[in-house]
Amino acid sequence: MLAYKGRKFSVRVVEKHIPGRGKALLEIVEYPESVVIVPVLDDGRIVLLRQYRGTVDEWLYELPAGTVEPGEDPDHCAARELREETGYEAGTLRRVATYYVSPGYSTELQHLYVAQKLSLRGQQLDEDEAIEVEPMELNEALKLLWDGRIRDLKTIAGLLIYSVRASGI
DSSP, X not given: OEEEEOSSOEEEEEEEEETTTEEEEEEEEEOOOEEEEEXXXXXXXXXXXXXXXXXXXXXXXXXXXXXXXXXXXXXXXXXXXXXXXXXXXXXXXXXXXXXXXXXXXXXXXXXXXXXXXXEEOXXXXXXXXXXXXXXXXXXXXXXXXXXTOOOOXXXXXXXXXXXXXXXXX
């Protein structure tokens, strides 16, 4: 049963068979795929954003990210969101991971990209976005994460996955 249909997501209540347990009612947030990008400047700095999030009424450190539009390829979405939110265009953009954001209640599948060979073109923000671009060393970003000043999960995951891959592990 469709419980809610909004502009960005829907909520369904469905009865599912749980292996070895029987039937259960689940509330499922149906959300499109999304992307998150780790933009790396030629000098190795990471392009982070300080973005105002009205839902929590805070400025948060985040990696650029966005929702894949209907019929849009995630690779195209990543390039578009990078350009719109940071003002940078990537010479190389590679997908490095795909994971569920929170499979306990949501269908959202997120693709993590690393963007390199960046060229500054200028931001193209949506009317509901307030974003400041803040390039910083990876170690500085990880310090913000460990200090609890980065509290956005997609950013935490993206920085940790990137740092592990960058270390050669």
